[in-house]
Amino acid sequence: METKLHGWHISQGARMVDFGGWDMPVQYATGPREEHVRVREAAGLFDIDHMGRFEITGPQAADFLQRVQTWDVSRLASGRAHYSMLLNDAGGVIDDIFIYHRPQSWLVVVNASNAPKDLAWLQAHARDFSVSIRDLRAETCLVALQGPAARQALQPLCPDLDLGGVGFHHVVECTCAGARIVLCTTGYTGEPGYELLLPASGCAELWNAILESGAPQRVLPCGLAARDSLRAEACLPLYGNEIDESTDPLRAGLVRAAVRLEGHDFIGRRALAALALAPLPELLVGFQMVDPGVPRHGYPVAAGARTVGRVTTGLWSPSTGKYIGMGYVESARAAIGGELSIVIRESPKAARVVARPFYTSPHWR
Secondary structure, rough: OOOOOOHHHOOOOEEEEOOEEEEEEEEEOOOHHHHHHHHHHHHEEEEEEOOOEEEEEEHHHHHOOOOOHOHHHOOOOOOOOEEEEEEOOOOOEEEEEEEEEEOEEEEEEEOOOOOOHHHHHHHHHHHHHHOOEEOOOOOOEEEEEOOOHHHHHHHHHHHOOOOOOOOOOEEEEEOOOOOOEEEEEOOOOOOOOEEEEEEEHHHHHHHHHHHOHHHHHHEEEOHHHHHHHHHHOOOOOOOOOOOOOOOOHHHHHHHHHHHHHHHOOOOOOHHHHHHHHOOOOOOEEEEEEEOOOOOOOOOOEEEOOEEEEEEEEEEEEOOEEEEEEEEEEEEEHHOOOOEEEEEEEEEEEEEEEOOOOOOOOOOOO
């Protein structure tokens, strides 16, 4: 599958890869490290049109969302957004999502590879509610502008809105580069920025307008490699790595961020409540390599001669200058400062459990 900007990426010589069935740019000529640094220091523009997005309307839309996801939407005023999850009956993560409360509807954004199964799952549960679910992927485009200079780059294109007055995790409608868009102050990099939903017909025009407007701020187009290293430094989970249907929000340390156990009876709540009563067998931790070595997804984590866990994400961190990673380990091995080994090509390399996140942006107000 191709995004609406696929032709632009090809014309710019982007290196393309398959990502969840989508032909996506992994990097441009500048390279992933420069793209990463540019987002941390200025701003980067990402094609995220592969992400799933569904509009939910109807008199029971809020009741429906209270049932199918983990955040208490009665606490989510119009114009606000929040991170959340879809769980199965056992508390496993079907997907992690973002919910946006618009004046007359709700917008749900899901992971690209999970969009078909998420839509089918939501539709199956919608039968008990007076709601309508509309798949917006074909008729809209989704892009993200991330970094401390994002507001400065975007403001000239949004004459009817003071971007400085739009707080974190909000959603508003405005005119941007002549197109009517939905502007969301959310992102996946650990930096301030925006995710922009707009009609598909205006995607290339807005993309080019942002690059032109952001030229004084050195805005770069960025690919999947930079997106992954940015989210990893901020310890934002990747579905299929840190979370999936065999994991739960408790072990992943995501309850505070995504779950309200009180206030509504969502699918998976009873299973989570039961899991919370007993010691967890494993926990997601952050680690830093002590010995030279590149940790990779799936590598064993050991303590002495015994395997005690597995790596979920590992890479070189441009912002810290270290090899870092996340992984699940036995709870007894999860204390900060604990010594572990990452088994790299059958050779154990020393690592140390460290606090998450690895990097916190200084640009948040």
